Structure formats: structure tokens, C-alpha cells
């Protein structure tokens with residue numbers, strides 16, 4: 001780190017150092033912290049706008065609260081870079097999200113300052129409430145629990161469950177509502193409009209300021225003064241905004257809105273609130289991307305710019321490709337749903353707050369009345385889809401695989417039990433890379449395989465994805481999940497005419513001699529290359545694409561079991577419960593007990609962050625290991641033959 005560029009920040013090795021700064025130095029430390037984040041992310045792609053928006057809030061929180069004893073619970077955690085830099089990870093920050101480097105999210109195993117491991121949204125209020133109650137039970141009431149939650153994260157049911165319980169418990173929790181009026185895409189829904197309303201109700205804010213000034217002059221003091229102020233506040237709000245404040249209605253004190261970029265004001269208000277017992281919400285208005293013009297202007301693109309950029313001009317530093325690239329799977333979904341929706345007027349698209357991430361934004365632009373962003377609300381997205389389906393529509397509900405974990409019950413209870421034709425498009429299946437353990441989509445095959453009525457498929461390439469989407473919307477299909485990964489596929493010319501795929505049909509890609517690979521999903525493209533390589537080396541290995549994990553192609557499996565002495569199953573999902581397990585269950589049922597089977601998949605542990613290539617190599621799902629395993633299995637089969 002250049003000390004000259006960051007004269008104050010270079011001396012901050014922990015929040016204790018920060019707390020030694022004078023108040024007048026806080027503005028400078030904010031400027032340095034912001035510059036440091038811009039510098040770091042410009043050469044190491046990561047989340048961007050959210051951390052820039054909370055620089056002042058981060059400094060004020062660590063300045064006023066006694067971290068790590070007091071707990072700062074960052075919701076989602078993609079905005080916690082300033083927190084990381086101030087809590088001992090400044091010099092390691094260049095390794096952010098890299099293989100073996102620091103995590104892009106708060107992680108309790110990384111630092112005592114990270115109060116709770118996060119990545120999925122809307123957990124902060126519940127977690128902070130648990131902490132506050134635990135402190136009380138252990139006579140540690142002097143400790144504080146603070147949840148810092150965005151306006152987007154606040155739209156999720158879980159956040160409201162936490163708030164509801166917090167109100168009833170009257171526990172000592174401060175909720176900071178960081179309102180930048182954005183999620184990744186523009187925040188949507190009634191709550192978002194309500195927040196804009198209270199944030200911009202100038203009349204209310206003016207009258208309230210005047211009245212409080214007046215009360216100050218009257219010098220009302222004593223134990224009831226604060227209560228009186230809150231009551232007066234409520235009455236003015238109710239009167240002027242013609243609605244009860246949603247938080248105060250729940251018996252949680254509401255303060256604000258305040259300017260989240262005024263660090264001095266934030267420190268003063270936080271030190272007041274620190275002394276106030278019970279649940280309270282501080283509504284802070286910030287700008288996502290603050291201090292970097294392009295990020296302020298195009299907040300969706302700069303949520304996580306995805307590549308390196310020039311920190312002065314904001315120009316992305318693209319590495320030009322010499323060859324035409326295959327499309328991203330998400331874009332194949334985005335264009336195909338529009339094509340299908342033109343053919344079938346019953347089709348609608350649903351996303352819980354990821355329109356740009358899953359490319360449903362293509363449909364939202366072209367058919368705005370047929371595509372719905374429902375906010376960060378995976379459970380609702382699924383049950384809303386069930387409601388649409390039961391009334392005759394064909395909803396395509398697109399959810400990132402790891403976020404679908406939230407809505408497992410809704411899939412079973414609201415969709416599968418009623419055998420409804422909801423098409424789940426599960427994006428980001430497999431290891432996603434730099435987001436790490438919280439975001440890898442590796443459990444879906446295992447948990448969805450156990451659900452009755454549900455068809456579960458994973459296309460090997462873009463053309464198969466299109467054809468599966470086409471097949472899924474044909475009449476009377478029932479619940480249908482199609483799972484595909486983050487990133488690009490393997491076929492440049494992918495816009496072929498639609499073809500129906502027979503449900504439960506796999507396909508033979510190569511016939512082998514003694515051993516065969518059975519794969520599912522795009523990892524099959526790597527397997528195909530390994531098979532070609534092995535063939536050149538003199539080993540003819542079979543390859544079968546099980547595009548349906550459920551129902552399995554039992555006829556094909558029977559013919560495979562009759563032909564081969566050794567099988568290798570390959571999937572980019574959890575080794576427990578996925579394709580390999582399904583194949584073994586089938587073999588046990590059918591009495592195929594004389595075949596050697598090796599299963600390759602994601603091992604039974606949490607895989608951290610890094611590039612997808614590094615992570616797949618770490619867990620043995622790289623081409624080199626596939627080759628090695630094929631040779632090994634072949635040798636074992638030969639030895640077995642000799643022995644027999």
C-alpha cells in the first residue's frame with residue numbers, strides 16, 4: 001500500500017486505531033477509504049457500488065461502537081469492503097475473492113469482526129436479534145447488536161419475520177436501513193415506494209425539524225422527554241403523510257431519514273441511539289456508487305462490473321476475443337423465453353430481484369406486462385408462480401440455484417403436490433466461482449430429486465437448454481426444473497429450430513469398450529473432450545449424457561450396465577444425492593452389482609471462492625483428473641478380469 005496516497009488509512013490496522021482519530025479527521029478517512037476501494041476493485045473485479053455507498057456509515061459505526069465486542073451484522077455482505085479494510089484486511093484486500101484469498105463477504109472464520117457469515121440476503125435482523133437475546137441471557141447487556149440492511153434486502157419475508165419478532169421481544173437491537181433505492185436492479189414493490197415516500201416527504205421533515213427545535217427551546221427534559229418526542233414525531237408523520245410509519249406501527253422506534261454521507265451527523269446520531277434501549281430503526285439515505293460518477297449514473301452495471309477498469313475514466317479494460325464466443329446460458333434463457341412467449345400466450349416470466357443476472361430483463365423490455373420482478377422474495381416467487389399455473393398460465397420462474405434453497409418448501413407444497421406446470425429455470429447451477437461457498441449452486445440436484453412429480457433436467461449445451469424450455473411449456477408437463485450454470489456454453493450457432501425432447505431420455509454420445517462416463521449438464525462438454533483425448537491415446541471410453549436426472553432413462557442405463565465393466569458418473573453438484581447416487585440406487589434395485597463405479601462430484605464440504613477453473617481443479621472435476629480416473633478405472637477392470 002502506498003502510504004503517501006493513503007496517509008491516514010495506512011495507519012489504521014484495526015477499529016481501535018480509527019477510534020483514536022479526531023472527529024475532524026473522519027472526512028479524510030472516508031475519502032481515503034473510498035479511493036482505496038475504487039483502486040482495489042478497478043484491478044481486481046468485485047462488487048463495487050454498494051461498498052462505495054456505505055463508506056461514511058462504515059466509518060461512523062466502527063467509530064461509535066466497540067467492535068468486535070459490539071456486533072455489526074451486514075446484510076448480504078457485498079457492501080462490507082470498507083468494514084474489511086478497517087478491520088485488519090487492508091493489506092490483503094488485493095486477494096479479495098481470489099483463490100485462497102479473503103472472501104468477498106463477511107465470514108466468521110476470517111475475522112473476529114465479521115459477526116455473521118453472509119451472502120444470501122435478509123438474515124441480519126434475525127441474527128442480530130439472536131445475538132442481543134444471547135447477550136442478555138449471559139449478562140452481557142452492555143454489548144450492542146446492529147443489523148445493517150439494504151432497502152432491497154428489506155423486501156424479503158425473512159427480514160419481516162425478524163422485525164416482527166424483534167418488536168415483540170423489545171430487545172436491544174439497532175436496525176440500520178441503508179436506503180439507496182436500489183437492489184441490483186431498481187428496487188420494486190410497495191415497500192420501496194413507501195420508503196421513497198418517507199424519504200422525500202419534505203413537508204414532514206421540515207415540520208418535524210422545526211418542532212424539535214421548538215421543543216429544545218422549551219427545554220423539556222427528564223425521563224419522559226424522549227418518549228414525548230417520539231409521540232410527537234408519530235403524530236406529525238401520521239398527520240402529514242396520512243399513514244402510520246410502518247416500523248412505529250410495529251412498536252419499533254423509527255429515526256430518520258438522515259443523510260448517510262454526512263459522517264459527522266452519523267456519528268452523533270449513532271452515539272445517541274447507542275444509549276437508547278429497545279428495538280429501533282435508523283433510516284439512512286445513501287447513494288449506491290457514491291463518489292464514482294459512472295457507478296452513480298448506472299448503478300446496475302456497476303453493482304459488480306465484472307472486469308477490470310480504468311479508475312480515472314471508468315473505461316472497462318476488455319480483452320478482445322479472436323474467436324466468436326458462445327453465448328452465456330442466461331442469455332439463451334432470456335432470448336428463448338421471449339421466442340416461446342410469442343408462440344404461447346400463456347407464458348410469463350418471474351424473477352426474484354435478478355432480472356439482469358438471469359437476463360429476464362430482455363423479456364421485461366420486450367413484453368413488460370408478461371415479466372415480473374417480485375423483489376428479493378424467492379418463496380413468494382414460487383408460490384406466486386403456483387397461483388399463476390393453477391389458473392392456466394405457464395410461469396417460467398427463474399431463480400439462482402443457491403437462492404432456490406430458500407423456497408424448497410414452496411416447490412414441494414405449493415407446486416409439486418398440486419402437480420402444477422411451473423417451469424423452474426435454475427441459473428448458476430454448479431460452482432459459481434468468486435462469490436464462493438454462499439453462492440455455489442450445488443445442492444439443487446440432490447434436494448429436487450427427492451420431490452415427487454418433478455421433472456429435473458440439466459442441458460449439456462445451449463441447444464439442449466432451448467429444447468428443454470420448449471418441451472417444458474408443452475401442455476400437461478407438471479413441475480419441470482431446468483438447471484444450468486454461470487457463464488458461457490459451447491455452441492456459437494445456438495438459435496436452431498425448437499425440437500421436443502422425450503421426457504426422461506438420455507443419449508449416447510460415444511460407445512466405448514470397457515468403461516464409460518455418465519454425465520449430466522454442461523460438464524459433459526469437458527467429458528466429451530476427455531473421451532476424444534483418451535481415444536487418441538488408445539482407450540475407447542463410452543460417454544452418455546443423462547439430461548434428465550429425474551426421471552432417469554432406465555432403458556439406457558440398463559443397456560449401459562449390460563455393456564460396461566466400469567462406470568464414472570460426473571456432475572457439478574453435491575456428490576451426496578445427485579446423479580451418481582441415482583445411478584447407484586438404480587443399479588442396486590436392478591441387481592447390477594458386478595460393475596465398478598466411481599462418482600465424481602462436489603465433495604461433502606463447503607468449497608470456498610476462486611475462479612471456476614481453480615475450484616473445479618481443487619475438487620477433481622477438471623479434465624486432467626477425469627482422464628486419470630478413466631485410466632485408473634480401466635486398469636482396475638483389467639485386473640479384475642484377470643483375477644476372475
Ligand SMILES: Cc1ncc(C[n+]2csc(CCOP(=O)(O)OP(=O)(O)O)c2C)c(N)n1
Nearest residue numbers: 050119120121150151152153182183184353
Ligand atoms: C436470498 C438472496 N436473493 C438474492 C440475492 C442477490 N442479491 C445480492 S445483493 C442484491 C440486492 C440487494 O439490495 P440492497 O439490500 O438494497 O443492497 P444494495 O446493493 O442496494 O446496497 C440481491 C438481489 C441474494 N444475495 N440473496
Ligand SMILES: CC(=O)[C@@H](O)[C@H](O)COP(=O)(O)O
Nearest residue numbers: 076078119304357428435486
Ligand atoms: C451479492 C450477490 O448475491 C450478487 O451480487 C451475486 O454476487 C451476483 O452474482 P452473479 O455475478 O453471478 O450475478
Ligand SMILES: [Mg+2]
Nearest residue numbers: 150151152182
Ligand atoms: Mg439498496
